[in-house]
């Protein structure tokens with residue numbers, strides 16, 4: 001297993017809708033394993049494939065480091081689709097490994113129903129709530145090229161602009177491996 005560089009705000013691949021996975025070969029399995037190590041190394045609880053420069057509709061989730069969620073299992077989610085969103089919305093604080101040190105309360109549906117495939121491409125449908133629903137919606141957005149800062153108000157977007165510029169220009173010190181330019185793609 002190895003650590004992969006994490007793509008940063010401004011990197012082109014983070015704005016691209018990722019491609020559907022049609023075959024899970026050894027390379028895909030290796031990618032998923034490396035996504036887990038990369039996420040754990042950076043103390044993340046979710047990571048999308050384009051956050052490591054891969055154009056694939058895959059994200060990984062592991063919320064077991066959070067208090068009260070110790071029993072939850074790490075999951076690799078392939079070709080997800082959110083098929084239902086609860087009308088009830090809640091605010092929760094979010095952060096993103098691709099946008100280090102920026103955190104904000106974002107309002108999203110409290111519960112979702114999501115369909116996805118596992119590494120055997122077997123189809124699953126699950127209902128997720130609270131923290132799990134939150135992480136899944138954030139990662140699902142990544143796969144569509146959407147970032148959590150897109151939900152900021154115009155005033156808040158203005159406020160974080162200098163920080164985003166620093167991230168984009170690699171002027172911020174980050175304690176995990178990151179991509180070295182905006183065109184980075186995993187080979």
Ligand code: ZN
Nearest residue numbers: 095096097098
């Ligand atoms: Zn993120």
